[in-house]
Amino acid sequence: MVSVGAILLAGGRGSRVDGAVKPLFEVNGTTLLQRAVDAARSGGADRVVVAAPVLDEQLDVVWVREDPPFGGPVAGIVAALPEVDADEVYVIACDLPTADAAVVLLSAPLSAGVDGACLDDGRRQWLIGRYRTASLRAAASALPDRGRDASMRALLGGLAVTSVSVDPAMTHDVDTWDDLTKARGGVMTESRTLPPEALNDWSEALAERFGLAEGDIPIALILDLARDVANGVARPAAPLSAFVAGLVAGRSGGSPADTEAAVAAVVEMAKGWENR
The missing domain is CATH 3.90.550.10 (Spore Coat Polysaccharide Biosynthesis Protein SpsA; Chain A)
Structure with missing residues (x-):
């Protein structure tokens, strides 16, 4: 068998x-x-x-x-x-x-x-x-x-x-x-979501428009932040949290380390949100 x-x-x-x-x-x-x-x-x-x-x-x-x-x-x-x-x-x-x-x-x-x-x-x-x-x-x-x-x-x-x-x-x-x-049985609406392969193109366009260096936009880090906040808090909180993390990182100096530290702090808050 x-x-x-x-x-x-x-x-x-x-x-x-x-x-x-x-x-x-x-x-x-x-x-x-x-x-x-x-x-x-x-x-x-x-x-x-x-x-x-x-x-x-x-x-x-x-x-x-x-x-x-x-x-x-x-x-x-x-x-x-x-x-x-x-x-x-x-x-x-x-x-x-x-x-x-x-x-x-x-x-x-x-x-x-x-x-x-x-x-x-x-x-x-x-x-x-x-x-x-x-x-x-x-x-x-x-x-x-x-x-x-x-x-x-x-x-x-x-x-x-x-x-x-x-x-x-x-x-x-x-x-x-x-x-x-x-x-779930709802009505399909037109999607404006970027496919994953378009993220690099969009990131490069943003970097060129605002004079950012290669690597200044950590896509994977931002996506992980969005996932953790969407799961731990609520989906609409994800873009808000990404904005706040960027704001905090910028005020701290704007280095990659500052960005990682700000993201880590937001993620820590999100993971403990339901148990507050």
Whole structure:
């Protein structure tokens, strides 16, 4: 009998939702993370490995973290593979409201001669798939730097992966606030959120406009601040807190160290806000 496990990817920055933790978004009373765990269990997974910082201590899962953090989904898979002891493994991103239905389509053992299967809505959705663990390990071993910043194609492109054709609605994930509204049954509105790749361009434009030096805008630090404040206080508090941190850093001298100190102070406040 073929055994199956699960790798759930939940460690992204959430840059298009102001740094909020997407796997903890609730849809119909259940977090996206819990939904993915339940889907994996229903699909026969005995051992569920979540690549993320510990987000919910009540979940019966194994937590792993890529090193360094935020190395991308491939790095998360590489970090999780040593904890997988099954013949086959689901790989599911934890921003998918339809995880339960997706796993049903992938619940059968893989056919002979293939390394995996993934959903395909006109484009292969590598992060909604089922793969042979040995094949994943072999592919991962060929990647440099433990898969950091590698594409899913770099990991899986050389494997024999079959497609399971589905309607795009099946694979629509929660990537923006509008996506979350739609998943909860609301009306989709036009999004003005910058895609992650546009942040560098915008940062460079700001630096040029205001005569800032390269490195004066610490994108990762600001996004982490926004995430921690959005989670610890409230989403609208994130941009306000970023402004205050910048103001404090400027009054302290404006050096990178001043910025880091101001951000650290705001983050410390945010993490203790609910317990005040």
